[in-house]
Amino acid sequence: MEEPSNEFALRAEQALRRSGGRITRRRRALLELLGSQRTPLGPRQLHRELLRRGARIDLVSVYRNVSALLALGLLHRVVGSSAVRPCREARARCHHAIVCSACGRAREFHSRALERALSEVRRATGFRVEEHVLELRGRCPRCRRSRLCRRRQSRSGGARSIGGSGR
Amino acid sequence: MEEPSNEFALRAEQALRRSGGRITRRRRALLELLGSQRTPLGPRQLHRELLRRGARIDLVSVYRNVSALLALGLLHRVVGSSAVRPCREARARCHHAIVCSACGRAREFHSRALERALSEVRRATGFRVEEHVLELRGRCPRCRRSRLCRRRQSRSGGARSIGGSGR
DNA sequence: ACGTTTTTGCAACACCGTTGCAACTACGGC
DNA sequence: GCCGTAGTTGCAACGGTGTTGCAAAAACGT
Numbered sequence: 589m590e591e592p593s594n595e596f597a598l599r600a601e602q603a604l605r606r607s608g609g610r611i612t613r614r615r616r617a618l619l620e621l622l623g624s625q626r627t628p629l630g631p632r633q634l635h636r637e638l639l640r641r642g643a644r645i646d647l648v649s650v651y652r653n654v655s656a657l658l659a660l661g662l663l664h665r666v667v668g669s670s671a672v673r674p675c676r677e678a679r680a681r682c683h684h685a686i687v688c689s690a691c692g693r694a695r696e697f698h699s700r701a702l703e704r705a706l707s708e709v710r711r712a713t714g715f716r717v718e719e720h721v722l723e724l725r726g727r728c729p730r731c732r733r734s735r736l737c738r739r740r741q742s743r744s745g746g747a748r749s750i751g752g753s754g755r
Numbered sequence: 756m757e758e759p760s761n762e763f764a765l766r767a768e769q770a771l772r773r774s775g776g777r778i779t780r781r782r783r784a785l786l787e788l789l790g791s792q793r794t795p796l797g798p799r800q801l802h803r804e805l806l807r808r809g810a811r812i813d814l815v816s817v818y819r820n821v822s823a824l825l826a827l828g829l830l831h832r833v834v835g836s837s838a839v840r841p842c843r844e845a846r847a848r849c850h851h852a853i854v855c856s857a858c859g860r861a862r863e864f865h866s867r868a869l870e871r872a873l874s875e876v877r878r879a880t881g882f883r884v885e886e887h888v889l890e891l892r893g894r895c896p897r898c899r900r901s902r903l904c905r906r907r908q909s910r911s912g913g914a915r916s917i918g919g920s921g922r
Numbered sequence: 923a924c925g926t927t928t929t930t931g932c933a934a935c936a937c938c939g940t941t942g943c944a945a946c947t948a949c950g951g952c
Numbered sequence: 953g954c955c956g957t958a959g960t961t962g963c964a965a966c967g968g969t970g971t972t973g974c975a976a977a978a979a980c981g982t
Contacts, residue, residue: 608927608928609928609929610927610928610929610978610979610980611979611980612928612929612930612978612979613978614929614930615929630969631969631970632968632969645930645931646930646931646932647931647970648930648931648932648970648971648972649929649930649931651969651970651971652929652930652971653929655970655971667834667835668834668835670969670970686876686880686882695880695882697876697879697880699872699875699876699879701868701871701872701875701876702869702872702873702875702876704868704872705866705868705869705871705872706869708866708868708869709853709864709866709868709869712864712866713853713862713864713895713896714895714896715853715862715895715896728880728881728882729881729882775958775959776959776960777947777948777949777958777959777960778948778949779947779948779959779960779961780947781960781961782960798938798939799938812961812962813961813962813963814939814962815939815940815941815961815962815963816960816961816962818938818939818940819940819960819961820960822939822940837938837939
């Protein structure tokens with residue numbers, strides 16, 4: 589058997605074994621892909637990419653594996669979509685991310701000011717803010733420049749027309 | 756015809772008329788409900804509540820109306836769910852909200868510190884942060900106290916067991 | 923190599939939201 | 953008040969997404 593080619597795949601394999609899981613050819617392919625992805629991908633996209641790379645795997649298996657990895661805390665789900673991305677650190681619990689609404693690329697960051705602001709919100713509202721549930725959406729520098737960087741993501745309301753001659 | 760009983764319904768009716776829409780009995784019932792809801796509700800829940808109140812309306816119509824209202828900017832969609840809530844002001848464009856992960860109640864707030872933090876993030880990442888896409892999730896004071904305040908909302912990963920005798 | 927346990931693929935299913943179409947209804951004009 | 957036009961509704965059918973039952977296949981410890 590081959591060795592994991594990236595840091596995430598290695599870490600994930602260890603975690604899987606520790607929890608009694610097994611390392612199959614398809615699972616490894618998925619881990620490699622997840623570890624090398626440059627943007628959050630959903631199960632469907634992961635599956636398509638795996639097929640494109642020559643792996644023979646069923647969509648259901650991708651779903652099951654992604655769920656398992658989420659449960660193990662190895663993946664992070666982009667808020668408001670089915671896309672996932674690997675958690676940077678083994679115990680990543682407080683990262684924030686900003687996702688480009690145009691190209692979908694995610695960038696993680698750490699902001700002292702944001703931490704402070706969250707404390708303020710916590711105090712003001714009495715809420716206990718839960719970890720890693722904060723996510724921003726915006727346009728990344730690249731996509732701000734070029735309009736070329738397109739991609740449909742519209743989870744927004746179906747924009748039913750009003751007053752249009754809707755037959 | 757009756758007069759709208761709450762501020763939101765009134766505002767929504769005006770906006771709908773302005774855009775060439777018409778005010779039907781069912782639409783009005785939905786607006787009344789939306790204007791009086793204490794927590795974000797999804798189309799399904801809205802529909803159920805409308806039936807419970809004696810209105811006879813099809814689920815499809817609820818979907819269409821909610822979409823229309825979203826398109827008009829009268830409703831705001833909770834990130835990561837299908838639930839909606841009325842925008843407080845007619846032109847609300849920069850409110851932030853914190854949603855309780857237990858009971859679903861939403862509370863809007865305004866935070867100077869958060870504004871400042873967002874500026875910092877903007878500078879640091881080069882992203883243009885888009886409006887009203889930031890949303891926090893946490894436990895509200897009530898739900899922190901009592902465990903009684905329950906409600907299923909789990910859009911989280913199906914938590915497929917690993918190494919369990921999955922049979 | 924063998925037996926046990928997990929993983930996989932397939933098919934079927936459940937759920938959510940959307941769309942085509944015919945019937946209905948609001949509303950402006952007379 | 954009645955009419956005609958144009959927006960709205962309900963129904964049924966559809967498409968997409970994610971889940972589950974089950975038998976075959978594969979991984980891993982011995």
